[in-house]
Amino acid sequence: MADGTSVPIDAIATRRAPARRANAMQRFARRRSTIALLLALPLILLIAGLVVYPAIYAIYLSMLNKRMTHFVGLGNFAFLLKRHTFQLVIFQSCFFAVSAVILKAIIGFILAHLMHNIPSRNQRIWRGLLLVPWVIPLAMSTLGWWWLFDPSYSAFNWILNALGFQSVPWLGETWIARLCVVAVNVWFGTPFFMIMYLAALKSVPDQLYEAAAIDGAGAVQKLFFVTLPMMRNIIAITVLFSLIVTFADFDIVRILTAGGPQDTTHLFATYAFVVGIQSGDIPLGASVSLFMLPILAIAAFFVLRGVNRRSKEIAA
Amino acid sequence: MSSATTTANAVAATRRRHTRSLASQRRWALYGSYAALVVFVIMFLIPPFYTVMTSLKTSAEISAQSGNPWFAHNPTLSNFIELIEMPDFQYFFMNSVMITVVTVVVSMVISVMAAFSLARMGFWGSSTLATGVFLTYLVPASLLFIPLFQILGFLGLINNVWCLALVYPTLAVPFCTWIMIGYFSSIPKELDEAALIDGAGYVQMLLKIFIPVAMPGIIAATIFAFTVSWGAFLYPMAYLYSMDQMVLTVGIISDLVRGDVFQWGKIMAASVLAAAPPVIIYAFLMDYYIAGLTSGATKG
Known part of the structure; x- marks a missing residue:
């Protein structure tokens, strides 16, 4: 992918005029890579200036005291780990990300199969309907959920009351609120899993299923011995990618609960926002969000490996 | 009475069911898929639907809390x-x-x-x-x-x-x-x-x-x-x-x-x-x- 045209053109040129043109050819090659570098320069500047530099700067910031006057080493991290609120943040972030990703993966897998079952001429309209949660900007749809969970006007409670049940304090109690936050994330993220898995399902050759059927495989065996192995890589990429995005989620918790009740639904991102921006302790906020780094780095490593393996498979 | 006949019967029955039902099995799988998709679509569309409905209500209708909140009884564009x-x-x-x-x-x-x-x-x-x-x-x-x-x-x-x-x-x-x-x-x-x-x-x-x-x-x-x-x-x-x-x-x-x-x-x-x-x-x-x-x- 890196140096596409160079080989054939250089070869042609060499055959025509071997020694005399060598100099010109060198210049040509130099000019070609110069143009290439110039074309990529805005991208390099953007990544260096607004991603790499801030990331390094965050590490530096996290080692300062609140007024940013002197260096405290890992003091902020130690301070955070001792605080009960932050221990809750770590727990809630992991609970939120893991449970939401598992649910999204399972529901997305089921939906992809349902979509795969129906005739392809009908798939477009159903896919369009199922993608609606994912198309609406998350901040806007979370507002709708917030209104559905409203303590005094909740439309869910109206249904419960009509069926003879008690009203539920959706966002008022720790575990109910935690589950509500997960539910909104699952609602938003499942369509993405569905389209990824549907694309993967469509790429499994029919012959494999026919061969399995001839060998007497049932539906369950086809699922475990044909579908899942063929989709393994895509499943891994999608799950890990979603793990990163879910782990770093901000919008849902910020709008729905703002971390409450009693800071029990805070994620790293929302807690970093409260500490760093709202309370103005920039170094501590930077340390909070840096706690995400190890998990993100591990997930990113495996995503990259999966994607590389996938492109080799396709190339082969 | 012997177990051999019952197994033979069972095998014949499954085979019959198998051949008879391949088409109808497919059809039922299709209906089942559609039914499940309908359930999922309804669940997925509840929040947007409710958002649109609320946007069509007046503040008075919202705070009155009378009747079904899932529908706007006197839809109006005044909010917009x-x-x-x-x-x-x-x-x-x-x-x-x-x-x-x-x-x-x-x-x-x-x-x-x-x-x-x-x-x-x-x-x-x-x-x-x-x-x-x-x-x-x-x-x-x-x-x-x-x-x-x-x-x-x-x-x-x-x-x-x-x-x-x-x-x-x-x-x-x-x-x-x-x-x-x-x-x-x-x-x-x-x-x-x-x-x-x-x-x-x-x-x-x-x-x-x-x-x-x-x-x-x-x-x-x-x-x-x-x-x-x-x-x-x-x-x-x-x-x-x-x-x-x-x-x-x-x-x-x-x-x-x-x-x-x-x-x-x-x-x-x-x-x-x-x-x-x-x-x-x-x-x-x-x-x-x-x-x-x-x-x-x-x-x-």
């Missing part, structure tokens, strides 16, 4: 009309449009040029850079918003809507570049050889061949850039605080939610208006976007 006449809402909408247009244009120019360079021309370290671009895509905004707050502070851009035009491209460019690398790599090399033989330069080759041929990819990447900059929430939430500088996503929440008086009808109408542009774009261009997205994650 009041919103459109509200100066703050006009600021939000114009700011959102402005920032989105600038972000989309800047991101697409940067990523198309870079993708062409990385996919076709190459220079020292270009394949490392391609990997780096993908890794950058995996860096979430919530990791960088605090250092960026400091950096924007030095630049004097805090509480200036244009700071978003500076930071949004970091959200859009990596994935757009990645999609475009995929599309550009799939263009046959013969095309650019032919162009080179005809005397085209690299820039001409990009403009006259690569961009037209990779148009589906460009549409997909443009939609991605649009979605990201229209819906971003964390950056405007952290960097903007006066009403005339806000964009839609944060403006609606900060302006209409004040104290304990929530104007729910207007909030919901505003989120309908804010969600409309992406929904309309997806309604027409969904296929391009999905093709770009699924290929973006599966090929390099």
Whole structure:
């Protein structure tokens, strides 16, 4: 992918005029890579200036005291780990990300199969309907959920009351609120899993299923011995990618609960926002969000490996 | 009586059932799939449906709490009309449009040029850079918003809507570049050889061949850039605080939610208006976007 045209053109040129043109050819090659570098320069500047530099700067910031006057080493991290609120943040972030990703993966897998079952001429309209949660900007749809969970006007409670049940304090109690936050994330993220898995399902050759059927495989065996192995890589990429995005989620918790009740639904991102921006302790906020780094780095490593393996498979 | 006959009967029965029912089994699987899809679609559409319904109610109807809240009994557009006449809402909408247009244009120019360079021309370290671009895509905004707050502070851009035009491209460019690398790599090399033989330069080759041929990819990447900059929430939430500088996503929440008086009808109408542009774009261009997205994650 890196140096596409160079080989054939250089070869042609060499055959025509071997020694005399060598100099010109060198210049040509130099000019070609110069143009290439110039074309990529805005991208390099953007990544260096607004991603790499801030990331390094965050590490530096996290080692300062609140007024940013002197260096405290890992003091902020130690301070955070001792605080009960932050221990809750770590727990809630992991609970939120893991449970939401598992649910999204399972529901997305089921939906992809349902979509795969129906005739392809009908798939477009159903896919369009199922993608609606994912198309609406998350901040806007979370507002709708917030209104559905409203303590005094909740439309869910109206249904419960009509069926003879008690009203539920959706966002008022720790575990109910935690589950509500997960539910909104699952609602938003499942369509993405569905389209990824549907694309993967469509790429499994029919012959494999026919061969399995001839060998007497049932539906369950086809699922475990044909579908899942063929989709393994895509499943891994999608799950890990979603793990990163879910782990770093901000919008849902910020709008729905703002971390409450009693800071029990805070994620790293929302807690970093409260500490760093709202309370103005920039170094501590930077340390909070840096706690995400190890998990993100591990997930990113495996995503990259999966994607590389996938492109080799396709190339082969 | 013997077990042999019962097994034989059972085997015959299953075989009969098997042959008879293959077609009807398929049909039932189909009906079952449709039924399950209907259930899922209803669950998925409840919040948008309720949002639209609430936006059509007056404040009086909402606070009266009489009757079924799931339907607007006297639907009215007054919320929408009041919103459109509200100066703050006009600021939000114009700011959102402005920032989105600038972000989309800047991101697409940067990523198309870079993708062409990385996919076709190459220079020292270009394949490392391609990997780096993908890794950058995996860096979430919530990791960088605090250092960026400091950096924007030095630049004097805090509480200036244009700071978003500076930071949004970091959200859009990596994935757009990645999609475009995929599309550009799939263009046959013969095309650019032919162009080179005809005397085209690299820039001409990009403009006259690569961009037209990779148009589906460009549409997909443009939609991605649009979605990201229209819906971003964390950056405007952290960097903007006066009403005339806000964009839609944060403006609606900060302006209409004040104290304990929530104007729910207007909030919901505003989120309908804010969600409309992406929904309309997806309604027409969904296929391009999905093709770009699924290929973006599966090929390099």
